[in-house]
Amino acid sequence: MDSKSLFAKAQTLMPGGVNSPLRACKYVHAEPVFIQNARGAHLFDVDGREYVDYVFSWGPQLLGHQDPAVSEAAHKAIDLGSSYGAPCFGEIALAEKITELIPSMEMMRMVSSGTEATMSALRLARGYTGRKKFVKFIGNYHGHADAFLAAAGSAAATVPGTPGVPEEVTSHTLLAQYNDLDAVKAHFETDGEDIACVIVEPVAGNMGLVLPKDGFLQGLRDLCTQYGALLIFDEVITGFRVSPGGAQQRFDITPDLTTLGKIIGGGFPVGCYGGKREIMEHMAPVGTVFQAGTLSGNPVAMAAGLATLNRLADCDYDALEARTKALTDGLAEIMAEKGKPVTVNRIASAFTMYFSNKPVTNMIESGQADGETFATYWQQMLAQGIYLAPAGFECAFTSFAHTDEDFEKTLEAARKVEF
Known part of the structure; x- marks a missing residue:
């Protein structure tokens, strides 16, 4: 079956024909292509077409698809059993590697998704501090747990005030514009004694890529320290992508808790939250804050994640960043x-090209970019074999698998776009 007939069939079985809203491609006035397989920096659809990939499963595949070392590790793990629901050595090995690369994560808990990681970190912050409220930023996306869906980014931005989330649940969510430190100060001056934490994407990746202004992250660190709140870095996207030690290494800021996902699973479903030992020991069974998961620490995901992080140790991040800059400058x-x-907002191997002639530093400015022009651009790039995220408020990702020929093909496709 071709993509068109598969999508028609899918719409009879799944809401909108997809298992995650953006995949429906409504925002670019198109229908999705159905992927059959992937290799390196390329995707292949059921219609026989090949694409240069800039989505990479929304970020995890920094090494490219089917990296030999990662695939071998996953296959070996599967041969020993796909899931135990019991402790395994892989959990320890991956946790040790993460601690080595991100020293602020003295202890951690493996889960199965970024959403699980962030909702658990918020619960822990509340349990540790005994406080209810928390600060999040408009346009930051921390998964689809109820408390985070107030003014969330990514696809949630298209469904403001989503039904099914009672007002009582988000009544403890305090909102501020990203990069607006004064707004955060105002929240602390009013509610400081009841703010458990500030959670932030240290580099925003769900209103497009938005970089923190100078002093913004340090200002959050200082406010949390001053008022006894925890600082949570949501590094589900930035972890191991913007540097080997994540955004906290790149910007030299130490959070109290960190959430991870994407890359640490090597393409398999995984998440993780961790931080200071004193805080993490409030989790059951040592402490009284509860969280559990049948597939947490899945042996296949642990093996693939460890192989990924080991491979990344030999990769030249600076060279990829320079090549990404050349690509985006050319576009x-x-x-x-x-x-x-x-x-163009860019850091390391992630970027967003906004059709706007103004700087983009927050959700308001991201929303002012020309979405219709992006849709035209997206449609024509896809037709020429360039696979981009189907919305102008998402990141594009390069990988260590991209070749110079891939980048030149992308630039040549852009030259042929007509508006």
């Missing part, structure tokens, strides 16, 4: 020549 120049000025 911006091409769009300017077509009379479509863009703003």
